[in-house]
Amino acid sequence: MIVLGIETSTPQTSVALGTEQGVMASMQLASKARQDDVVPILEHMLDWTGLELSHVGGVAVGLGPGLFTGLRVGVETGKTLAQVLSVPILGIPSLDVLAFGVRYTRRLIGAVIDARRGEVFHALYRGVPGGVMRVGEYGVAPPGHLAAELEAAREEVLLVGNGAILYRKELEEVGARVEFASPAQAHPQASEMVELAVPRFIREETDRSFEVLPLYLRKSDAEIAWDQRARGATA
Amino acid sequence: MKVLGIETSCDETAVAVIQDGRIILANLVASQTELHARFGGVVPEVASRAHVQALNPLMDEALERAGCRFADLDGVAVTVGPGLVGALLVGIAAAKAVAFATGADFIGVNHLEGHIYANFIEHGPPEPPYVCLVVSGGHTMLVHMPGAHAYRVLGQTLDDAAGEAFDKIARFMGLGFPGGPALDRLAREGDPSAIAFPRAMIDTGDHDFSFSGLKTAVIRHMKRESAAGRDVDLADLAASFQEAIVDVQVSKTIAAAKELGVKAVLLGGGVVANTRLRERMEKAGAEAGIGVLFPSLKLCTDNAAMIAVAGASRLARGERSPFDVAADPALELA
Ligand SMILES: [Zn+2]
Numbered sequence: 001m002i003v004l005g006i007e008t009s010t011p012q013t014s015v016a017l018g019t020e021q022g023v024m025a026s027m028q029l030a031s032k033a034r035q036d037d038v039v040p041i042l043e044h045m046l047d048w049t050g051l052e053l054s055h056v057g058g059v060a061v062g063l064g065p066g067l068f069t070g071l072r073v074g075v076e077t078g079k080t081l082a083q084v085l086s087v088p089i090l091g092i093p094s095l096d097v098l099a100f101g102v103r104y105t106r107r108l109i110g111a112v113i114d115a116r117r118g119e120v121f122h123a124l125y126r127g128v129p130g131g132v133m134r135v136g137e138y139g140v141a142p143p144g145h146l147a148a149e150l151e152a153a154r155e156e157v158l159l160v161g162n163g164a165i166l167y168r169k170e171l172e173e174v175g176a177r178v179e180f181a182s183p184a185q186a187h188p189q190a191s192e193m194v195e196l197a198v199p200r201f202i203r204e205e206t207d208r209s210f211e212v213l214p215l216y217l218r219k220s221d222a223e224i225a226w227d228q229r230a231r232g233a234t235a
Numbered sequence: 236m237k238v239l240g241i242e243t244s245c246d247e248t249a250v251a252v253i254q255d256g257r258i259i260l261a262n263l264v265a266s267q268t269e270l271h272a273r274f275g276g277v278v279p280e281v282a283s284r285a286h287v288q289a290l291n292p293l294m295d296e297a298l299e300r301a302g303c304r305f306a307d308l309d310g311v312a313v314t315v316g317p318g319l320v321g322a323l324l325v326g327i328a329a330a331k332a333v334a335f336a337t338g339a340d341f342i343g344v345n346h347l348e349g350h351i352y353a354n355f356i357e358h359g360p361p362e363p364p365y366v367c368l369v370v371s372g373g374h375t376m377l378v379h380m381p382g383a384h385a386y387r388v389l390g391q392t393l394d395d396a397a398g399e400a401f402d403k404i405a406r407f408m409g410l411g412f413p414g415g416p417a418l419d420r421l422a423r424e425g426d427p428s429a430i431a432f433p434r435a436m437i438d439t440g441d442h443d444f445s446f447s448g449l450k451t452a453v454i455r456h457m458k459r460e461s462a463a464g465r466d467v468d469l470a471d472l473a474a475s476f477q478e479a480i481v482d483v484q485v486s487k488t489i490a491a492a493k494e495l496g497v498k499a500v501l502l503g504g505g506v507v508a509n510t511r512l513r514e515r516m517e518k519a520g521a522e523a524g525i526g527v528l529f530p531s532l533k534l535c536t537d538n539a540a541m542i543a544v545a546g547a548s549r550l551a552r553g554e555r556s557p558f559d560v561a562a563d564p565a566l567e568l569a
Contacts, residue, residue, distance in 0.1 A: 039328075039335050040557075040558045042335070043335065069283070069321045069324060073324050073325075075287060076287055076328040076332075077329070080333055083291055084333055216284070220278055220284070222274050
């Protein structure tokens with residue numbers, strides 16, 4: 001079964017096609033200017049590989065958390081392709097994809113995506129046979145908070161993601177127990193996501209298409225301001 | 236030939252299916268008005284999130300009502316601007332995916348062109364040339380249209396859009412958001428000549444508009460009356476304010492039509508739902524021997540049928556958009 005993966009939660013757009021035998025095509029473009037280029041990339045990939053869209057049997061999309069606008073383009077493209085092709089869809093948190101990419105470490109894994117405004121999206125994982133297991137919740141916090149959490153864990157940690165690279169200094173304060181994954185792994189890869197998704201498609205653990213929505217973790221500014229006013233009024 | 240239209244430029248998620256250029260098979264709008272009401276205006280991030288939630292089920296429903304499947308589509312038309320960039324991108328992503336997966340022809344459409352082409356759905360196109368008045372929450376614009384898809388902007392608002400002025404005054408009067416329709420209803424019970432508000436730029440001889448002075452005059456009037464302990468008759472106030480806004484639009488539009496010698500005026504945009512504007516423009520047109528066209532109420536406000544119709548017209552001329560077409564929040568008509 002051919003699975004199409006789409007991951008756009010960071011400034012990198014990543015698209016891949018693969019099966020249980022491995023990745024057939026994978027393309028990554030890190031462009032800040034264009035966040036709406038999933039279909040053109042897919043068009044090129046199909047052209048160059050000779051594969052046909054009608055052979056795709058499932059669509060996996062990265063749900064974020066990440067940069068809202070680009071994230072929505074990936075999720076909406078994936079949802080609509082699955083809808084038109086009448087194939088199942090699977091939404092996968094982008095932090096899971098990052099952690100999956102470094103699953104062979106014996107350390108605790110911290111997946112960290114830049115959330116802008118001095119904050120990071122983060123979650124902790126442990127490698128298990130065949131993948132990773134998340135320990136704890138998805139969160140958004142200043143890097144200092146994450147550093148304190150890691151300090152408290154008193155364990156060797158491998159940090160992966162563009163948020164880890166951006167806030168290396170703050171996160172290094174935890175001491176010698178912290179190691180950083182390669183910048184080449186800084187963005188969640190669609191190819192990793194396909195590998196993660198294929199077994200789930202085969203087990204038919206898919207999502208209801210219309211319920212696949214981005215994992216925002218943060219309200220809109222207007223809602224935050226509204227909540228603050230409402231809290232002020234009741235206090 | 237069946238064309239799917241998708242419109243997500245602001246706070247309405249809209250999907251339509253049309254046939255043979257202008258026959259509506261389905262025209263659905265999922266309004267987000269309630270989501271934005273508490274903020275007193277459209278919040279871009281809230282709008283974008285709601286589009287992602289609403290668009291896919293709405294496409295299913297539109298196709299079901301139209302009695303067709305994705306595979307039956309010959310074209311896909313989508314709004315690429317002007318509008319909120321994050322909101323536009325949701326519709327564009329979906330439209331590209333539909334066109335790519337079905338092999339249907341893909342075309343990006345200017346939202347303002349959609350408002351103009353909404354006129355052709357019910358009336359069919361009259362003989363060009365036309366003068367078009369496009370008025371909405373974001374635009375007030377007079378356009379010369381010598382023929383299909385050809386535009387020359389004659390003038391625009393120098394400050395607030397007419398719809399913006401309506402919404403702001405309605406909010407100031409406590410009529411809620413969006414207040415245009417409520418103000419229209421209230422004005423029907425009032426005297427349009429009760430208060431003499433300024434008709435800005437009515438005699439300047441150009442084709443530009445300005446509404447911020449009028450807005451200030453209305454607010455100043457209300458404050459002065461309440462400071463003097465007098466009750467403001469809200470119906471009279473609404474009617475007088477509306478009359479001032481309508482006066483300027485009617486006289487500028489008819490003047491432009493006369494100047495350019497066109498025989499047809501096309502109205503487009505959400506503000507064209509205003510009953511006084513429709514009434515007065517029709518009357519002024521009749522007196523000047525100029526035909527005045529406006530879409531029915533449902534096709535004045537943002538919808539996807541107008542995008543599908545404008546797109547179908549471009550597709551029929553052999554135009555196509557590449558799949559890397561981008562959203563343009565400030566896209567110009569010409
Ligand atoms: Zn509009």
